[in-house]
Amino acid sequence: MEPSKSYDFSVRKLGKATILSPVMMSKQIGDKFANYVNESESILYQIDAKLATGETYASPRENTVELAGPREKIYFNPPHVHAAIVTCGGLCPGLNNVIRAVVRCFWYRYNVRRISGIQYGYRGLLADSPYEPIILDPDLVDDIQMKGGTILGSSRGGGDKVSEIVDSLERMNVNVLVAVGGDGTLRGADEIGQEALKRGLKISVIGIPKTIDNDLSFIQSSFGFDTAVSTAVQSVRGAHVEAHDSINGIGLVKVMGRESGFIAAHTALAMSDVNFCLIPENPFDLEGDNGLLNHLRKRILDRHHAVILTAEGAGQSFLTQSSGKDASGNKKLQDFGVYLKERIAEYFKNENIEVNIKYIDPSYIIRSSPANSNDSIYCSRLGAHAVHAAMSGRTRTLISLLHNRFVHIPIEIAVADRNYVDIEGSLWRDVLENTRQPVSMQNM
Amino acid sequence: MEPSKSYDFSVRKLGKATILSPVMMSKQIGDKFANYVNESESILYQIDAKLATGETYASPRENTVELAGPREKIYFNPPHVHAAIVTCGGLCPGLNNVIRAVVRCFWYRYNVRRISGIQYGYRGLLADSPYEPIILDPDLVDDIQMKGGTILGSSRGGGDKVSEIVDSLERMNVNVLVAVGGDGTLRGADEIGQEALKRGLKISVIGIPKTIDNDLSFIQSSFGFDTAVSTAVQSVRGAHVEAHDSINGIGLVKVMGRESGFIAAHTALAMSDVNFCLIPENPFDLEGDNGLLNHLRKRILDRHHAVILTAEGAGQSFLTQSSGKDASGNKKLQDFGVYLKERIAEYFKNENIEVNIKYIDPSYIIRSSPANSNDSIYCSRLGAHAVHAAMSGRTRTLISLLHNRFVHIPIEIAVADRNYVDIEGSLWRDVLENTRQPVSMQNM
Amino acid sequence: MEPSKSYDFSVRKLGKATILSPVMMSKQIGDKFANYVNESESILYQIDAKLATGETYASPRENTVELAGPREKIYFNPPHVHAAIVTCGGLCPGLNNVIRAVVRCFWYRYNVRRISGIQYGYRGLLADSPYEPIILDPDLVDDIQMKGGTILGSSRGGGDKVSEIVDSLERMNVNVLVAVGGDGTLRGADEIGQEALKRGLKISVIGIPKTIDNDLSFIQSSFGFDTAVSTAVQSVRGAHVEAHDSINGIGLVKVMGRESGFIAAHTALAMSDVNFCLIPENPFDLEGDNGLLNHLRKRILDRHHAVILTAEGAGQSFLTQSSGKDASGNKKLQDFGVYLKERIAEYFKNENIEVNIKYIDPSYIIRSSPANSNDSIYCSRLGAHAVHAAMSGRTRTLISLLHNRFVHIPIEIAVADRNYVDIEGSLWRDVLENTRQPVSMQNM
Amino acid sequence: MEPSKSYDFSVRKLGKATILSPVMMSKQIGDKFANYVNESESILYQIDAKLATGETYASPRENTVELAGPREKIYFNPPHVHAAIVTCGGLCPGLNNVIRAVVRCFWYRYNVRRISGIQYGYRGLLADSPYEPIILDPDLVDDIQMKGGTILGSSRGGGDKVSEIVDSLERMNVNVLVAVGGDGTLRGADEIGQEALKRGLKISVIGIPKTIDNDLSFIQSSFGFDTAVSTAVQSVRGAHVEAHDSINGIGLVKVMGRESGFIAAHTALAMSDVNFCLIPENPFDLEGDNGLLNHLRKRILDRHHAVILTAEGAGQSFLTQSSGKDASGNKKLQDFGVYLKERIAEYFKNENIEVNIKYIDPSYIIRSSPANSNDSIYCSRLGAHAVHAAMSGRTRTLISLLHNRFVHIPIEIAVADRNYVDIEGSLWRDVLENTRQPVSMQNM
Secondary structure, eight states: OOOOOOOOOOOOEEEEOOOOOOOOSOOOTTTTSSSSTTTEEEEESSSEEEEETTTTOOOGGGHHHHHHEESSEEESSSOOOOEEEEEESSOOOTTTHHHHHHHHHHIIOOOOOEEEEESTGGGSTTOOOOOOEEEHHHHHHTTTTGSSOTTTOOSSTTTTTTTHHHHHHHHHTOOOOEEEEEEHHHHHHHHHHHHHHHHHHOEEEEEEOOOOOOTTTTTSTTTTTHHHHHHHHHHHHHHHHHHHSTTTEEEEEEEOOOOOOOHHHHHHHHHHHEOOOOOOOOTSSSSSSTSSHHHHHHHHHHHSSSEEETTTTTTTTSOOOOOOOOOTTTTTTOOOHHHHHHHHHHHHHHHOOEEEEEEEOHHHHHHHHOOOOOHHHHHHHHHOOOOOOOHHTTSSSSEETTTTTEEEEEEHHHHHSBOOOTTTTTHHHHHHHHOOSSSSOOOO | OOOOOOOOOEEESSSSOEEESSSOBOTTTTTTSSBOOOTTTEEEEEOEEEEETBBSSSSSSGGGGBBOSSSSSEOOOOOEEEEEEESSSSOTTTTHHHHHHHHHHHIIOOOOOOOEEEEEEEGGGGGOOOOOOEEEEEHHHGGGGGGGSSSTTOOOOTOOHHHHHHHHHHHHHHOEEEEEEEEEHHHHHHHHHHHHHHHTOOOOEEEEOOTTTBBBTOSOOTHHHHHHHHHHHHHHHHHHHHHHTTEEEEEEEOOOOSSHHHHHHHHHHHHHHHEEOTTTTTTOOOOSSSSHHHHHHHHHHHEEEEEEETEEEEGGGOOOOOOOOOTTTTOOOOHHHHHHHHHHHHHHHHOOOOOOOEEEOOOOHHHHHHOOOHHHHHHHHHHHHHHHHHHEEEEEEEEEEETEEEEEEEHHHHHHOOOOTTTTSHHHHHHHHHHOOSSSOOOO | OOOOOOOOOEOOOOOOOEOOOOOOOOOOTTTTSSSSOTEEEEEEEHHHHHTTTTTTTSOOGGGEEEOOOOOEEEEEEEEGOOEEEESSOHHHHHHHHHHHHHIIIIIIHHHEEEEEEETTTTGSSSSTOOOEEEEEEEEEHTTTGSSSSSSTOOOOOTTTTTHHHHHHHHHTOOOOOEEEEEEHHHHHHHHHHHHHTTTTTTOOOEHHHHOOOOOTTOOSSTTTTHHHHHHHHHHHHHHHHHHHHHHHEEEEEEEOOOSSSSSHHHHHOOOSSEEEETTTTOOOOOTTTSSHHHHHHHHHHSSSEEEEEEETTGGGGGGOOOOOBBBBSBOOOOOHHHHHHHHHHHHHHHTOOOEEEEEOOHHHHHTTTTOHHHHHHHHHHHHHHHHHHHHTTTEEEEEEEETEEEEEEEHHHHHHBBOOOOSHHHHHHHHHHHHOOOOOOOOO | OOOOOOOOOOOOESSOOOOOOSOOBBOEEETSSSSSSOTEEEEEEEEEEEEETBBSSSSSGGGGBBSOOOEEEEEOGGGOOEEEEOEEEEOOOOHHHHHHHHHHHHIIHHHHHHHESSGGGGGSSSOOOOOOOOOHHHHHTTTTTGGOOOTTTOOSSTOOOHHHHHHHHHHTTOOEEEEOEEEEHHHHHHHHHHHHHHOOOOOEEEEEEOOOOOOTTTTTOOOTHHHHHHHHHHHHHHHHHHHSSSSEEEEEEEESSSOOHHHHHHHHHHHHHSSSSETTTSSOSSSTTTTTHHHHHHHHHHHHHEEEEETTTTGGGGGOOOOOTTTOOOOOOOOHHHHHHHHHHHHHHHHHHOEEEEOOOOOOHHHHHOOOOHHEEEEEHHHHHHHHHHHHTTTSSSEEOOOOOEEEHHHHHHHSBBBBOTTSSHHHHHHHHHOOSSSOOOOO
């Protein structure tokens, strides 16, 4: 193994934390009070090591990530805090849980009494926004976690109008902004934080990473992902039943995953109903001896039913490329699921083989689900850690879970990279073990 | 932070692995074939580090844990392998998933064709066992993961009859034993492995840790735990509804957790319905100003409803101690749930306050649940890694998940210790944040 | 078949309905507007007939039941209406759905703007009640159906203080009372209606039958019952898994059913995991050749696992009778589940047969569940029909579903009788077909 | 009300039942043995009556429907019976439950030991069918009810090749055929029964009605319908969340319902998230002041979110008609959901109003679901009644549930008609009450 790439994990702070935290904890071990996190506590990012020596592949100094959590000294004086929270981009299970945790932690732990919910993402912070912020308190957010979606509403876009947004924050006297969203949102948050600093405003901007695709770097797993997989599993089960019980039935399911196939890979692992799992990271041919269609034909002739699970971003090379982007700045994808369904139908028609294709696209059912208990726990802790980070004066900082520990990551390094399924790694290896599909479906 | 305790993580092997693995992988990076795990690949166990220097608190050499996964060279010749699998102790969601994954990996990846399922735990290996092993193959285990429980049956006890068990394994010509169970089972497995070595038998004994309480050391989270929490959450929700909708309603739920309160703690985090979370790690008084009953009284007078969630092992000091142990060697616990219910009733009767107490004990509903998708994925990977470990010639080795990586841990160090909720750590801190219960309910 | 018992189904009215309904319907067929229900529309109660002649076994005149639904002419002038709703007795899935439907129908269809929610059952109407009524409107009840329980709270008892309750209604100027509850509650409602008439008060008292046991006469199936069965099925599945996967495992589940075994019977039909279904209607012996214990022994020796499902009211003859009654006036039952568990344990100990007994009592989990979609639909229609009945001037009237039609039943005849499982009828026959248990477990 | 249409409900029999049933029941009331159904037991079909006199609107003689259930004397000698079961058409929750109940009742109640499962619908009975019948017994069908779909497979078509099918039945010596399917299947079953009689073959052909659309006449509710609604409800909830949490969000859900809108209507009743429920029975305009689009615009401007639920057969008049039919003989429908989505998008673009449309088509997820407990109970009883009917010598007979009683209906009258939502009746009235949509969306 080569020396790993090194990262500068040092986190930005608004200034010196001098105020005693109102959170009732201690620095004493053994007094039964929870312990404050020491400013120097950290964990290693890169943990692969040589067995014999325990040396990692990273430069030790650039391999430490700051632990998140409540500090004994905080930066903001609670009575002066006006906190805002905004949720951006597509829906994802757990948004309401995050909102709820943020509000409760501000309110109950820090006695912050001014908490605004920005409506419809960054668009609620634009100059001409017709959407007034919602005044949040524990009563209002009680039980919202039972519902999917976000009580604040969400939208794509707006994050590029940094100056306008900082104007709004300034006008509202907001000094903490918790932004929940994907890489576009987080990039926006980082720029908002930068612009605020440039203006000399003491605004802590804390990001909570939201990506149902689980494709953000430096985050072991994003919230909502587990719920997404468990919901996707239902659709795959349905596709399997439909395929199995028809003559030469083919079940085709499309799940989220624009550039990374994590949902598809995990769903394929959760049940063994999937025979072909298609992800963006693993290119494949349709035609030819080693192409998907021929492998599918063999499976159908042999077993008379098949299930294909595709990530939405797989097979994009077969589609006419549009150059457009959506409001979040994501490349507009053509619908590979529908395309594949038609190609399969055409192929078997030419082969003169009767098949029955059933196509399931559970996308919005997944996105709008309430969080399962695992994600609920995760979100409740993410939200609390965001509040602790903000109160301690961090800014342009992301709350992340790494090696099952909550940590602070500078937003700018998190958005510089993307997380992919390593097709030579253990996850994809175990997927192949489960689906028993060919290692490669590309012709030589 | 003090220098951490150091551990000898070196794993035992039956001998030199010399046979080329039939698993189709490669050592080449970039050829799209999954990569074999190199014998020297490892990760760090202790990852807390000094922020400034990246130094950990452990001695580097004693801080590396071997990565699990398929090796290029294996120890056993697949046609000669007779593998056995046994499930022991109480039921836990995911047992069937593990069995299924073990069978499929032996069969499809290594072409092993003799796989025996031992019935009813170690008792199926005793000399006088009336329970014949079940011959396992992929057809038989197809779809078993849809059901809770274990198709092999389970029982407590028998693990101390090491010599008898090794006799049976010898008679059956078993050379791989995968044992799924808790610390008693694993201790048994270790002794079986030792005894086999002593007799010069080449039997690989691999443990898969099963503890619904999540109380095993060196395992970040045990399989079935997530399902257990999500099922417990339903009961807590029910208790909350019952409490909320009665006059001075008190919902009382007892969940598993003999010595460690992880299920209770996570359940309390998943929803905010819990007002008092009682765990064995955090002693409390019932009587007195700062006792539970007085705090409960205040809550009832103030809010008119309350939910108490107790781990089964909490409050044992209030009960008459029996000296008995069950067949697994666990201390027999008195039923604190029932006791507490009666104490609360009596207390409020004396206080002349009408209350309505509803007691829920969901224990067997939880234990018998099928695994949710998260645990399904986990179990399917655990099972495969156990097979890879066995085929590579490891023995007396546990498959564990550590920092989200599958690793090999010597069984003996895993059973020497137990995992507890650190009541000054971040998990319990976040529980207190959620329940808003007193940090301590002990009188001075 | 003998001539059936005849009933006087004529419903009481407060007076002549003279006001044009604000509900936008018509009496015209073919104009696409929903049709008002004509005052003379009815259905037959007794529908068993002689095949050859079509004659029923009832006297035709006493066999008609008035159809429920909106009338063209109503009795109350909507702006003058103060409606109240009260939920009494134990929790039952669907209560919130009923409340919601009642509020919405009053508000949107009749423009009634004064709707009070009485807290904690009839106790909220007693002279010294500390519980103020809740002012209800569509916003407040929006989404309450997602939760189990009742937002109004519930309690047992109070229904006998008729005079005090009518005083309260008079003081509050309530002219419509919708009472949701079991036979005690309904008997109270009838007396309240009577007392109001005696005082010359024009108060419409409408009952909505709530009995999770499904034991009310003249109602084909009570709301919440379907949800209860579907939740009970989960527990039975758990008991089956626990029983099947232990050595001589015995799963024992106790479900609701004080005097009628409908939940147990339906649950046994929904899955075939139940081997012995015990209901109050079908007495049985424990001891003796044909007793339950001997049959259980045979089953265990033969199949090595068994599931027993008992209604809480079964086997009461084995228990010391207490003469007490609960606040609802129900006979206090001893816990037969716990008793049976101990008797089974003792029996097999004496027989020297190892068994593993797992006892599940899901009672509060069932009662506190939110309504499933079937019950949601039912409750939403029940609530609307109660409002239509009240506005039309009916009183002392129950809304019931009979032959899948909503009808009006005089409360007094509904509470005079109870619904039992006919052990020679088709439901119990099909249960026996499913469980394959002995037709009788009584010794000669 | 006018005199109702009269029907000839007399059921066809193969001949005189002379053999004593092996089912252990009695004709004695009071002996605790379940009672055989007497040949003259029946119920009324039409139960609407004049309140004053109890007279129904039907001619009494033509108003009686024979009760289903076990008879004391049966027609077939069990050892000579070869029973076959076939499942046809699209998947529907509960098929496996029906198969299981049929097999268990033949096996355990009548000791029939030859039971064949015909594969892939009627196509498994064609001369050139490559699909061998599956030999069924209780072991094979144990637990199949946990899965959706049908273990026999299903297909559309083949039912018109009556002579070929009867040839197959004759060749296989089948004397009982249980056919599970929709109106095409049942029409085929009736013709098969007729052709068998013509040839002098004593083959009992019993139909079990399967229509997820719930559009068959003389059946109060078809199996799988309740599960379908409960699954559809999830999608509507998702659509509501997506709509509510976007800027001017519009959720659009398409559910089954080719000619009858029962699924849509019940789903709209189960939750109040639906604002516009579109069914085939209630034509509407898109354009114009009173058209859907204008009403939708008003709703969006007013409330900023809307949910539309459409049955697949609604709005067909807007689509280019294809003259094709599918293999079941159903008219091929264009996809109104996709069409409507595009029309809405275009309309709001022209209106210059930003909207966010989310389209959900849960069709195959619904069809492939396992039956919920309500449908499980129903299917288990349907299957048993089909067996009783066959053994008693009925043929060309449908098992139906009418007024909650299982009855025999001649297939030919059941398929002559179709069941529609009466848009002036109480179901649709309650839907309108819930959605609060305009009574009509047609321009004058």
